[in-house]
Amino acid sequence: MIARWFRLAAVAVASLALLARPAAAQQILRDAETEAFMADMSAPLVQAAGMEPRNVQVLVINDPDINAFVAGGQYVWVHSGLIAAADNMNQVQGVVAHELGHIEGGHVIRYGEGMKEATGITLLSLVLGAAAIAAGGAEAGMGILGMGQQAAMGKFLAFSRAQESSADLAGARYLSKAGVSGKGSLEFFKKLQNQEYRLAIPQDDSYGRTHPLSGERIQVLREVYTVDPAWDKPVDPKLEARFERIKAKLVGFVSEPAQTLLKYPESDRSIPAHYARAYAWHKSAYPDKALAEVDALLAAAPHDPYFLELKGQVLLESGKPADAIPPLREAVQLTNQPLIATLLGHALIATENDANFAEAEKVLRNAIARDRENPFAWYQLGVVYEHRGDLPRAALATAERYSMMGQDQMALRSADAAMQGLKPGTVDYLRAQDIAMVSRAAVEQKRKKK
Numbered sequence: 001m002i003a004r005w006f007r008l009a010a011v012a013v014a015s016l017a018l019l020a021r022p023a024a025a026q027q028i029l030r031d032a033e034t035e036a037f038m039a040d041m042s043a044p045l046v047q048a049a050g051m052e053p054r055n056v057q058v059l060v061i062n063d064p065d066i067n068a069f070v071a072g073g074q075y076v077w078v079h080s081g082l083i084a085a086a087d088n089m090n091q092v093q094g095v096v097a098h099e100l101g102h103i104e105g106g107h108v109i110r111y112g113e114g115m116k117e118a119t120g121i122t123l124l125s126l127v128l129g130a131a132a133i134a135a136g137g138a139e140a141g142m143g144i145l146g147m148g149q150q151a152a153m154g155k156f157l158a159f160s161r162a163q164e165s166s167a168d169l170a171g172a173r174y175l176s177k178a179g180v181s182g183k184g185s186l187e188f189f190k191k192l193q194n195q196e197y198r199l200a201i202p203q204d205d206s207y208g209r210t211h212p213l214s215g216e217r218i219q220v221l222r223e224v225y226t227v228d229p230a231w232d233k234p235v236d237p238k239l240e241a242r243f244e245r246i247k248a249k250l251v252g253f254v255s256e257p258a259q260t261l262l263k264y265p266e267s268d269r270s271i272p273a274h275y276a277r278a279y280a281w282h283k284s285a286y287p288d289k290a291l292a293e294v295d296a297l298l299a300a301a302p303h304d305p306y307f308l309e310l311k312g313q314v315l316l317e318s319g320k321p322a323d324a325i326p327p328l329r330e331a332v333q334l335t336n337q338p339l340i341a342t343l344l345g346h347a348l349i350a351t352e353n354d355a356n357f358a359e360a361e362k363v364l365r366n367a368i369a370r371d372r373e374n375p376f377a378w379y380q381l382g383v384v385y386e387h388r389g390d391l392p393r394a395a396l397a398t399a400e401r402y403s404m405m406g407q408d409q410m411a412l413r414s415a416d417a418a419m420q421g422l423k424p425g426t427v428d429y430l431r432a433q434d435i436a437m438v439s440r441a442a443v444e445q446k447r448k449k450k
Contacts, residue, residue, distance in 0.1 A: 027062040029080060029253070030374070032339040033306040034060060034246045041089060041239060042076070042096050044178035049100045049170070056103070058096055062254055066191070068095050070102045080254050085191060089243035090235050094171065094185025101170030102163070168217055172224045181233050182225030189214045189221070241271075245306075248272035252279025271300060278310060287318035305334040313343060321350035332363070338371035345380050349387075360384055375401045392421030396428055399435045408446070412439035 038058035046053045056074040064081040071077065076099040078092070086092050175182050193214035225231055252260045252275065260280035264273040278293035291314055297307040312328035315321070328344040331337075341363050348360035364381040368374070382397035399414035415436035422429040 029060040029062050029250070030339055031060070031246075031249070032309065032335065032337040033242075034250065035339075036337075037239075037242045037246050038078075041093060041243070042100075044180065045093065045097050045100055045174045048174040048177035049097075049104045051100070051104065056100070060250070064254075066195070068099050070099050074103055076100065076103070080250055083247055083250055084254075086247070087187065088184060088235065089240050090181060090184025091188040091191075092184070092243070093180055094175065094182065094188050097171035097174045097180075097185070098167050099171075100174060101167030104170060165217075165220070168221060169224070172221060172228075175225075176228045176230060179230045179233060181230050181235075182221065182228060183231065186218055186221060186225060189218045193218065244272045245275055248276040249279055249310075252276035253283075255280075257281070257284045269296075271297065275310075278314070282314050282317070287314055290314045303330070303334065305331040305337070305340070308334075309340050309343065312347060316343070316347045316350060321347045322353075325351070325356075336370075338367035338374065338377070341367035342374060342377040342380065345377070345384075349380060349383055357384055357387055372400075373404060375404045378404070392418050393428060396422070396432050396435075399432060399439075403435050403439060408439040408442040412436055412443055415439060 035057075038060075039053065042056070042058050043053040046056045051074065056076070058076045058078060060078050060080055060083065063079040064084075065079050066082045066085045067079045068082055069077050076096055078095070082095065083092065086095075171185065172182060175185065248264065251263060255263075257280040260276050264276040264280075266277075274293045274296045278290050278297070281287075281290035281293060291311065294307060294311045294314060297304070298311065301307060308327040308331040312324040312331065315324035315327070324347040325344065328340065328347055332341045332344050345360045345364040345367065348356040348363065361381070361384045364377055364384065367377050368381065371377070378397045378401040382394045382401070385391070385394035385397060395414045395418035399411050399418055402408075402411035402414055412435075415432045418432040419429060419436065422432060
């Protein structure tokens with residue numbers, strides 16, 4: 001983890017709580033171009049870490065903090081604020097390499113070890129403190145409790161800092177093996193160090209922190225990176241150009257339009273600037289201005305699938321679904337990308353033309369076959385099934401969507417409805433049964449906790 005994403009707190013009498021900030025609690029930013037870039041950028045690092053690139057995903061969440069983390073599985077979660085703050089792709093690569101160190105080291109799973117040791121100290125102090133209080137030494141007993149809590153927290157924090165240092169060195173190994181310079185990693189740690197200066201964080205000792213001080217990390221890593229053969233290796237200019245594009249579109253999407261237009265003024269005629277302004281104008285409900293920016297992009301690259309996707313999106317969301325179909329259809333043909341295919345399916349349905357529903361079903365089923373983790377695709381497929389009167393499969397699609405969103409009661413209700421109309425033993429029936437079983441268990445578990 002690049003920045004603190006754990007909060008430690010004393011609860012009741014010297015208990016220790018570890019609260020992770022799960023990605024599910026934040027808005028995941030799904031974007032075809034961004035995900036393709038992240039996969040290509042990180043693939044050499046993933047291979048260097050001994051993992052299979054197709055099994056590791058680097059995803060973006062909508063959070064302005066400069067941070068990244070892992071929280072189980074082979075997922076690296078990168079905050080939108082980190083990408084916006086990064087000066088170049090190499091800085092993001094340094095962050096991703098560090099997070100891969102956490103995955104390869106099994107650090108999320110091993111946090112239980114640190115908690116176990118800290119809890120042991122806490123419980124021992126609880127017993128000794130209670131004994132002292134029972135013997136009439138209330139002040140001494142409270143002192144034991146306080147010292148036990150402090151010792152437990154210190155033990156856990158030391159464990160956490162050791163894992164961070166281990167991930168730093170592992171990330172450095174991956175960068176070296178992949179032939180990627182560590183300059184970006186050092187540059188990013190300097191950004192974090194500047195934050196520490198602004199927050200007046202003491203720089204003499206990292207005791208009491210989950211992470212080593214950035215200055216300490218820079219000192220260790222500088223000795224590793226500067227002697228590496230890849231230190232002076234330049235970044236891939238094509239990948240860097242792609243990074244500038246996804247950074248600009250991300251800024252345009254998450255920032256206030258006025259901020260985007262200030263950062264990317266009309267005088268800037270670069271591809272990233274057109275991209276950012278297109279999103280800013282679209283967010284501001286100026287579709288004509290947004291389309292003018294998109295047309296400028298397409299003038300430079302008429303068959304760029306992501307420019308075509310954006311044109312289709314602007315047209316669709318400004319009430320022109322029929323006009324959105326040709327650019328979206330071409331974008332799907334060029335990429336076979338399930339997120340873009342879902343948008344095409346949406347446009348086909350939004351025309352309310354019966355002739356388009358067969359194509360919409362085909363497009364959406366193909367999209368889901370390649371990416372089942374897309375609630376909106378399931379929603380659109382449910383609309384298709386309902387339109388043709390296939391209510392059991394509409395209910396199954398709805399169950400899939402609610403299950404993915406963590407709405408267990410609604411998923412259970414929809415799965416039960418689907419089973420009422422599906423033939424027992426069929427693939428769809430068994431899938432509805434699975435969703436019902438998992439959802440029912442989750443609902444019961446939540447009920448017991450109340």
